[in-house]
Amino acid sequence: MNRVDGKVAIVTGAARGIGRADALLLVQEGARVVITDLDEAGGNALAASTPGIEFFKQDVRDEARWETLVKDTMERYGRLDILVNNAGVIHVGDPLTSDRDEWRHMFEVNVEGTMLGCKHAIPAMITSGGGSIINMSSIAAKSGLYFFTGYCASKGAIASYTKAVAVYCAQNRLNIRCNSIHPGGIDTPMNAGIEQEFSSRISGMRLPAQSPVAADAPKMRYGEPNDIAYAVVYLASDESKFMSGSELYIENTSTITAAVVA
C-alpha cells in the first residue's frame, strides 16, 4: 500500500489508457500525482473522482508549458520524485505509405515530448534529492512492425535516449534513475479501430489470423493497462534503486514469437 509513500509524480497523457492506470496505482501506493493531457474533460474527470490526483492541461510538445508545469508542481507539492513520460501517438504506415506529417507528429509527441520532460524534470528532481524517470517506449522499439514504421522509429529513439539520460544522471551522481518500459499490445483507446486503419492504408497486409500457418493459432490477447502500471510503480519506487538505463519488456512473449511469413 505504501510503495511510493510521500513521493510526488507527474504522469503525462493520463486522461485515459495506460497513463490513467499508472496514475491510479501510484496514488493507491501513496504518491500524490499530477496528471497532464490534451484532453481536458478526461483529465478533469479523473482528478475529480480521485483524491490525490490533480489535473493540469498540457501539450507535451510545448516547452514553455513544461517549464510552468514543473514550477507549479514544485510550488504546490514542494518536490518532484517521479516523471512518467507516457503521452504518445501512433499512425499506420509502411515504408512506402508513411506520411511525413504523421512521422513528424509521432516524433514531436513521442520523442521530443519525452526529451522536454526529462530536461525540465531533472533540475526539480535534483532539488528534491533524486528521482525516477520512466519513459514509455514499446515492443515497436525492437520488433519489425513494418506497418508502424514511424512509430517503431520513435519508440526506438525513446529507448536510446533513455540510456543517455540514465548515464548522464549516474555519472553526475544525481541520484536520478531513468528506464524505459516496452509494452506489448494493451487494451486501450489507442488500439481501438487500428485494424480497420491497416486495411485502408497497407496493401496486402496479412494479419496473423489471415495466414495459413496461424489460422488455428491462438488469437493475440491484449494486456490490461494495469499490467503496465504495476511496472511503473516498481520503477517509481525505491525497490528498483539499482535499476537505471534498462528496458523493461512486458509483452507476454510477443517479441520472441516467430514471425509468420508464408
Ligand SMILES: NC(=O)c1ccc[n+]([C@@H]2O[C@H](COP(=O)([O-])OP(=O)(O)OC[C@H]3O[C@@H](n4cnc5c(N)ncnc54)[C@H](O)[C@@H]3O)[C@@H](O)[C@H]2O)c1
Ligand atoms: N496500448 C498499447 O498497446 C501500447 C503498446 C506499447 C506502448 N504504448 C505506449 O503507451 C503510452 C500510452 O498509450 P495508450 O495506449 O494508453 O494510448 P491512448 O491513446 O489510449 O492514451 C494516450 C493519451 O495521451 C494523450 N496525448 C496525445 N498527444 C498528447 C500531447 N501532445 N500532449 C499531451 N497528451 C497527449 C491523449 O490525449 C491520450 O489521453 C503511449 O506512449 C503508447 O505509445 C501503448
